Amino acid sequence: MNQADFLNIIVPFKDKVFRLAKRLLVSNQEAEDATQEVLLKLWSKKEQIGEYNNVEAFTMTMTKNFCLDRLKSKQANNLKLVHSNYQDENTSLQKQVEAEDSISWVSKIMETLPEQQKMVLQLRDIEQYEYKEIGEMLNMNPTAVRVALSRARKTVREELIKKHNYGVS
Amino acid sequence: MELANIEKLLEKYFEAKTTILEEKTLQEYFSQEEVAPHLEDYKSLFQYFSIAKEEQFTKHVPLKTKRNYYKWISVAAVAVLVLGVYFGNQPSKGGGIDPQERIAAERAYQETKRALAMISQNLNKGKEKMLYLNEFEKTKNKIFN
Structure with missing residues (x-):
């Protein structure tokens, strides 16, 4: 499997991964990092992708686990997830919502x-x-x-x- | 879509008994400008869902794996090593020194050897003389003890 094949596989659900991550982590930045991490993990397992009967569901589960781990480690560190989404001018959605x-x-x-x-x-x-x-x-x-x-x-x-x-x- | 139907669907919706299709009907209904006044509260809910669906992941994912990179570095290192050993050994292998040079080198070697022997002989002579110094030591000990 090369890069193009992989990208074709993840295109249908990469936004969903991001949105789920954002729902859990709230912060845009955190969600982007999480999505990237999850997709890279998937990429490193690209040889086994054929064996999963539902790559999308598998990826969503991975996302869920990753984000929950992330939240847990933040809590353990006694840190709150800080998000500065209101400063982010690029997210048109945020503006739309704010409106x-x-x-x-x-x-x-x-x-x-x-x-x-x-x-x-x-x-x-x-x-x-x-x-x-x-x-x-x-x-x-x-x-x-x-x-x-x-x-x-x-x-x-x-x-x-x-x-x-x-x-x- | 008639109002009674929407109300029924809403009820089912909150019991989580609607199908995807029915939920789509609800979303469509609430996406229009005019909704029944007593259902106004739900409008923002469904509108939020349709807006939230639009959000996209825009960050680039760097798919070039690091492992690949290391592999090529090691290949380059091995190549350098092999070339180094090959070219490093070449002069000694192809040692075509002509006889005249060899004789001259041998003579130089003998000369050097002789010179070094002379130095060591003289050094030994000097050392013998140094033995007298021991007498001083002995006398000094006798006097002080």
């Missing part, structure tokens, strides 16, 4: 969810994977995925309604 305040609440509310619910919500409502696939990626059974997802969606709804009722703008 529409109540939309940015959703992302803030999602930040407060437990890790597992965050990931489930990300993988389902943003990446639109099937329950079975999510179960495979997160090593959960599909029923547990549904339960976590329902909880996450309800929490987001409650928080959102709360915010709207306060009329905070």
